Amino acid sequence: MASVSPSPPDRPPTRASETRMFREAAEAPEAIRRQLQANAAVLKLLAARLRDQPPRAVVTLGRGSSDNAATYARYLIETRLGLVTASAPPSVSSVYDAAPDMTGMLCLVMSQSGRSPDLLAAAQAASTAGALVVALVNDADSPLAGLADVTVPLLAGPEISVAATKSFLATLSATAQLAALWLGDAALLAALDALPDHLHAAWAQDWSPAIAPLAEAQDLYVLGRGVGFGIAQEAALKLKETCGLHAEALSSAEVRHGPMALIGAGFPVLAFAQDDETQAGVEAVIEACLAQGAAVIKAGGGDQPGALRLPSAPAHPLVEPILFTQSFYRMACQLAVTRGFDPDRPPHLKKVTETR
Secondary structure, rough: HHHHOOOOOOOOOOOOHHHHHHHHHOOOOHHHHHHHHHHHHHHHHHHHHHHHHOOOOOEEEOHHHHHHHHHHHHHHHHHHHHOOOEOOOOOOOOOOOOOOOOOOEEEEEEOOOOHHHHHHHHHHHHHHHOOOOEEEEEEOOHHHHHHHOEEOOOOOOOOOOOOOOOHHHHHHHHHHHHHHHHHHOOHHHHHOOHHHHHHHHHOOOOHHHHHHHHHOOOEEEEOOOOHHHHHHHHHHHHHHHHHHHHEEEEEEHOHHHHHHHOOOOOOEEEEOOOEEEEEEEHHHHHHHHHHHOOEEEOOOOOOOOOOOEEEOOOOOOHHHHHHHHHHHHHHHHHHHHOOOOOOOOOOOOOOOOOOO
16 A cells, blocks of 8 residues: 655644644634534524424535535434435536436535535535525535525634634534434533533643654554544545545445455554444454554544553543544644644645536
8 A cells, every 4th residue: 555645845834733724623612612502593493394394315415524524414314313314426416417306305515615616516406406405604605505595604713724624523513413403302412512612622632642653654544433434534534635644534344345455564543433333343343453463543432452542531422523523633733743744735735626
């Protein structure tokens, strides 16, 4: 699995705290506190509408980090609400000009900018095809907000760093709040009330021990399962984007179906194990990786001899992955600087990706 890392920038920052990515991620707890309060009314109305007129299925639309957030939404909705949920490729509408029938469906469109042309085309096609289009978008004045039936502002505030952080976390919290109100899940609502304080604590967790085994790495796997798989996808994306590190996100259920062949002595594996029905399976795969000599870094779950266990606090299993992400972002900033990169200026990337 040989690869070549991109060259670091000429004058990278010398401390993680100097980066916009670090400062913006640190703002997430208070942004989400404001969001949960401000969106309660619109989400209560939407939840009541969805209970009165249950959708026959749910479709998500997103690119990059937003699509990773959609993975979290898929597992949450399918496991808690029992509705088939799928990520729709925007290219079906924007490139192929196809219009699948979406009569009676809920379409969740997730975006920071709300301006990507292919996402707008797909959202418009979904609306024309009969879907109820709900936009979870950071820019409430964007074209996406204008065409949606319901707009749920992420309220993350300005996010200038190319690497999205607080807007991703805000998408997860907005999705969880909608699901909690839709279900009338008092335990999840209580966990969301405590989420901002828990995010502050997650930001303070010391994940720096993960830096040494990753500082010189070229490749790694990032494992998760269920509601934790979207977080694994997001972590892999950020490691590529900000650290010049080739990272592949895998469901732990897929590792033995081929990917295990690449794991050998010292091969890095970052694993997320939230406290739900998937934990035992994730930890079984961790044991198999350790048996192959992998350098396993683990968040959540119990102690496993040979694995580096990162600190985390117990939380509701739907909230726990959100907290993992916040701790990961701080570590990723530190890792990028250690590897000589500026996480605010990834090579060849810009903020609004105008995919067509």
